[in-house]
Amino acid sequence: MDSKRFDRASRKVRVVTRIRGFAGPEANSEPAASRTVEWVSVNRENLEDVTISFGDQSSSRYSVDYCYKEDEDNELIYSREVKPLVSAAFDGHNSTVIAHGARGSGKTHAIQGSAERPGLAVLAIAEFLSVAEKNGKNIAVSFYEVDHQERAMDLLNPEKPPILVFEDHGRIQFKGLTQVLVKSIAEFQNLYSSACFALKGAPKKGGCEHVHRSHMGLIVHVFSQNGSLVSKVNFVDLAGYEDARKKSGDGSYLAEINKINKSIYALLNVCHALSTNESRVAYRESKITRMLQDSLRGTSKILLVSCLNPSFCQDTIYMVSLASRSCHWIHRAFLDSTKRNASSAKQMVNSHKNQIPKSVSGTAKKLHVSSKLLDKKVVVAKKSAIKGRKLFDEASHSVTKAEKEIAVAQVTQASKSLLDNSLLETGSDVVLNSGMEKKTGNHVVLNSGMEKKTRNHVVLNSGMEKKTRNHVVLNSGVEKDDSFSKARENVKLDLMVQNDDSSFNANIEVELNPLADQGISVDEEDHQKEHTPYASNYSEVLAKIVQEDHSINKENNNSRAIRDDSLAINSPPISSQLQDLSNSLKMLYSSTPSCMQIPKTEPIPLDIVEPKTPTIEQNMSINRWDAMNAKSPWETFSMRGSGMKSSLVQEYLRFLNTANKEELKKLKGIGEKRATFILELREESPEPFKSLDDLKDIGLSAKQVKGIMKKEVGELFS
Numbered sequence: 031m032d033s034k035r036f037d038r039a040s041r042k043v044r045v046v047t048r049i050r051g052f053a054g055p056e057a058n059s060e061p062a063a064s065r066t067v068e069w070v071s072v073n074r075e076n077l078e079d080v081t082i083s084f085g086d087q088s089s090s091r092y093s094v095d096y097c098y099k100e101d102e103d104n105e106l107i108y109s110r111e112v113k114p115l116v117s118a119a120f121d122g123h124n125s126t127v128i129a130h131g132a133r134g135s136g137k138t139h140a141i142q143g144s145a146e147r148p149g150l151a152v153l154a155i156a157e158f159l160s161v162a163e164k165n166g167k168n169i170a171v172s173f174y175e176v177d178h179q180e181r182a183m184d185l186l187n188p189e190k191p192p193i194l195v196f197e198d199h200g201r202i203q204f205k206g207l208t209q210v211l212v213k214s215i216a217e218f219q220n221l222y223s224s225a226c227f228a229l230k231g232a233p234k235k236g237g238c239e240h241v242h243r244s245h246m247g248l249i250v251h252v253f254s255q256n257g258s259l260v261s262k263v264n265f266v267d268l269a270g271y272e273d274a275r276k277k278s279g280d281g282s283y284l285a286e287i288n289k290i291n292k293s294i295y296a297l298l299n300v301c302h303a304l305s306t307n308e309s310r311v312a313y314r315e316s317k318i319t320r321m322l323q324d325s326l327r328g329t330s331k332i333l334l335v336s337c338l339n340p341s342f343c344q345d346t347i348y349m350v351s352l353a354s355r356s357c358h359w360i361h362r363a364f365l366d367s368t369k370r371n372a373s374s375a376k377q378m379v380n381s382h383k384n385q386i387p388k389s390v391s392g393t394a395k396k397l398h399v400s401s402k403l404l405d406k407k408v409v410v411a412k413k414s415a416i417k418g419r420k421l422f423d424e425a426s427h428s429v430t431k432a433e434k435e436i437a438v439a440q441v442t443q444a445s446k447s448l449l450d451n452s453l454l455e456t457g458s459d460v461v462l463n464s465g466m467e468k469k470t471g472n473h474v475v476l477n478s479g480m481e482k483k484t485r486n487h488v489v490l491n492s493g494m495e496k497k498t499r500n501h502v503v504l505n506s507g508v509e510k511d512d513s514f515s516k517a518r519e520n521v522k523l524d525l526m527v528q529n530d531d532s533s534f535n536a537n538i539e540v541e542l543n544p545l546a547d548q549g550i551s552v553d554e555e556d557h558q559k560e561h562t563p564y565a566s567n568y569s570e571v572l573a574k575i576v577q578e579d580h581s582i583n584k585e586n587n588n589s590r591a592i593r594d595d596s597l598a599i600n601s602p603p604i605s606s607q608l609q610d611l612s613n614s615l616k617m618l619y620s621s622t623p624s625c626m627q628i629p630k631t632e633p634i635p636l637d638i639v640e641p642k643t644p645t646i647e648q649n650m651s652i653n654r655w656d657a658m659n660a661k662s663p664w665e666t667f668s669m670r671g672s673g674m675k676s677s678l679v680q681e682y683l684r685f686l687n688t689a690n691k692e693e694l695k696k697l698k699g700i701g702e703k704r705a706t707f708i709l710e711l712r713e714e715s716p717e718p719f720k721s722l723d724d725l726k727d728i729g730l731s732a733k734q735v736k737g738i739m740k741k742e743v744g745e746l747f748s
């Protein structure tokens with residue numbers, strides 16, 4: 031029955047923890063009686079509901095599917111967890127086994143093992159070979175490494191250039207990755223040893239004292255007799271997670287840790303997105319997720335083996351908390367326990383405050399602009415840089431008062447920018463929208479975060495009622511949701527612009543909900559009531575903001591400096607996220623050509639539902655917008671210049687998204703291979719290039735893109 035556990039649960043992601051036994055000096059230094067791991071408690075309420083807790087935080091429980099104790103060996107884990115995946119591979123199902131955890135938690139021991147205690151991969155190969163022999167199939171293996179620079183190297187041929195990863199007819203293909211047919215366990219062991227030597231034995235660059243960290247992957251390919259691929263099973267030994275803020279060392283070492291951490295987050299976030307059936311899964315956020323893409327999605331199964339250190343390790347708790355989100359009941363169990371035990375959790379957090387990763391940021395941003403009356407335009411702006419970590423409960427607890435103040439300041443900056451824009455728009459012929467809010471407003475929604483339930487929203491309604499109204503709501507944190515509403519960190523801002531015979535008044539409300547910080551949970555309804563006290567502070571906050579405009583920048587700079595100091599580059603505080611939102615809004619405005627004119631059709635019939643494309647004025651004569659705002663000919667000239675630059679970039683991207691292969695090849699920097707790859711990307715997503723950043727996907731660096739753009743522009747004048 032156990033061997034059927036994936037089938038029984040029909041679950042895509044299974045999360046098991048494995049407590050490492052004491053090893054070497056640890057074992058010798060401890061008296062025999064205290065060699066049992068005491069800081070991890072396993073609570074089995076029933077077969078399907080296992081939770082673990084750490085130290086004396088017995089009520090802060092993390093849900094997992096199963097926890098293997100220190101005396102349970104790899105063979106047991108193999109037979110219960112991995113063997114079913116091997117059988118499924120012969121039926122064409124891909125799967126991925128991922129060992130992750132803090133440093134030294136036993137990941138390599140779990141995947142590779144030792145001569146005396148073979149790991150999961152080695153045990154699996156024995157089974158693969160035996161079944162393949164019976165079924166007339168062939169088994170080949172590949173080993174690769176993904177380093178902190180997101181380079182994938184072939185470990186069986188380490189001198190080769192980095193592996194190229196691309197998708198072909200729904201399958202992830204690797205160019206430059208060696209596959210070796212194996213017929214015996216001894217052959218496999220030899221290959222494994224040479225791969226490990228390539229990984230660890232090679233001399234390190236620049237005489238660095240530290241060992242470069244990387245993820246190691248093994249792909250087992252199952253081929254049919256005619257040579258076609260039946261399936262792939264991946265074993266991934268992730269680099270150990272460690273919080274860079276705890277470490278000392280040179281900047282490059284700490285930056286390396288952060289980069290590695292980002293890819294760990296990316297993979298765990300993908301697992302989480304798959305476990306909750308999210309519509310968008312961010313495979314492209316890291317090399318490792320991209321490489322594993324076709325062994326994660328679809329009918330593939332994922333086994334997350336979360337390795338636990340035998341003695342106190344804050345990084346271990348953090349890793350478990352991330353992995354356990356992929357358990358289907360996790361939200362309820364984890365958040366309930368967090369809620370119940372906010373105070374006790376705080377004690378633990380306080381004692382290790384500096385070690386706990388701070389605030390988080392989203393991995394992708396979607397920008398939707400919709401207008402039901404006149405125009406419907408949807409823009410999805412993807413931020414390609416990996417933001418790494420997502421908003422989740424632990425993070426919202428760590429937002430400090432200072433960060434909130436900065437957040438308020440930045441929200442206000444964002445709102446001011448919107449206010450400016452709206453003033454400009456309403457003062458000119460350019461009207462993005464008019465009518466009643468909700469039904470007729472422009473809605474700008476920025477989602478920052480990977481979880482459906484964890485998002486930042488910005489809603490902008492620009493109406494032309496008697497009162498011209500802009501409504502901006504910035505929610506940073508968790509929306510109404512059964513499980514997450516308890517961990518809410520909201521920054522709301524209502525910005526109203528009244529148009530009374532051409533004079534404008536601005537009323538701004540700033541509401542901060544401090545409940546997450548206090549660990550107080552409220553219903554949505556209660557929340558409405560309880561957060562109002564903060565609204566009374568808004569005028570004070572605003573006054574402060576207006577007076578201290580320059581100090582906002584200073585504060586921001588300081589906060590950046592603090593972040594840089596600690597090298598917590600994975601975890602921008604909420605202020606930074608809000609700055610991103612503000613920038614995105616500015617970008618949204620600037621991406622709307624200033625010469626866009628929407629025909630006046632007053633009164634606007636409310637039954638118009640069909641979106642119309644706004645007419646773009648082709649000539650670049652100065653319009654009222656510019657005339658009103660340009661203070662000098664130079665400003666007008668600069669404005670025009672940046673407008674043209676942005677139009678050119680948009681055109682370039684549109685070209686990449688639509689041109690055929692021959693046309694693509696006419697562009698500088700695009701040859702046969704790139705053109706083919708672009709077409710492949712377009713098969714996957716109809717509009718793969720939304721910003722210049724997306725050109726990284728076809729191997730062009732920002733510098734190269736700039737060079738290409740310069741050349742293209744130069745050509746126009748030649």
Ligand SMILES: Nc1ncnc2c1ncn2[C@@H]1O[C@H](COP(=O)(O)OP(=O)(O)OP(=O)(O)O)[C@@H](O)[C@H]1O
Nearest residue numbers: 050051052053132133134135136137138139140270
């Ligand atoms: N289940 C276990 N029982 C006893 N010793 C173990 C066990 N797992 C790992 N060890 C020992 O603990 C040490 C660290 O294990 P391992 O190298 O597998 O950790 P890791 O998580 O892969 O480390 P890193 O983060 O550096 O990659 C090794 O000496 C290993 O032999």
